[in-house]
Amino acid sequence: MSEPEPSTAGPVLAIRELSVSYFTRDGQLQAVRGASLDIHAGETVALVGESGSGKSSLAFAIMRYLDANGRIVGGDVRFQGQDLLRLGPAELGRLRGSRIAMVFQDPQTSLNPSLRVGEQIAEMLREHAGCSRSEVPAGGPSTC
Numbered sequence: 001m002s003e004p005e006p007s008t009a010g011p012v013l014a015i016r017e018l019s020v021s022y023f024t025r026d027g028q029l030q031a032v033r034g035a036s037l038d039i040h041a042g043e044t045v046a047l048v049g050e051s052g053s054g055k056s057s058l059a060f061a062i063m064r065y066l067d068a069n070g071r072i073v074g075g076d077v078r079f080q081g082q083d084l085l086r087l088g089p090a091e092l093g094r095l096r097g098s099r100i101a102m103v104f105q106d107p108q109t110s111l112n113p114s115l116r117v118g119e120q121i122a123e124m125l126r127e128h129a130g131c132s133r134s135e136v137p138a139g140g141p142s143t144c
Contacts, residue, residue, distance in 0.1 A: 010038075011039055012079065012080055013038070013039040013077075014076075014077075015035060015036055015058075015062065015075065016077075017036055017074060017075040018034070018072065019033050019072070019073045019075055020070060021073045022067070031054045031057040032054040032061065034074075035075070047059070057070070062102075063100070063102045064085075079100055080099075093127075093128075096128065097127065097129075122136045125144055129144060
């Protein structure tokens with residue numbers, strides 16, 4: 001099955017009525033309620049708000065990185081016209097890192113302190129750019 005061609009018209013990222021909940025022993029916690037926004041090519045968008053207002057939950061939902069108890073309970077997320085909520089794990093894996101990525105705000109969780117930085121960068125190139133181990137050796141120059 002071939003991947004649909006991304007749309008060049010309209011917003012790069014379109015979010016409509018997105019709602020995210022976390023399910024706990026005490027019940028459902030609504031973290032995001034009906035969020036909608038468009039981001040067009042060349043635009044920079046900042047999400048601002050108080051701690052606990054849902055900024056991170058919105059970002060994690062877009063990337064489909066929610067914790068096991070987190071669920072998108074409504075809405076639509078489209079990246080270049082492609083419905084991100086309908087993609088399977090393999091399709092998401094091909095998009096992440098190559099066409100869409102998330103920069104985490106906590107530097108201590110961005111890189112694994114028990115692994116060399118070069119190996120972590122090489123792993124990203126091998127996973128998302130289709131480079132082989134010989135093209136991207138850990139800590140060495142890349143020919144990919």
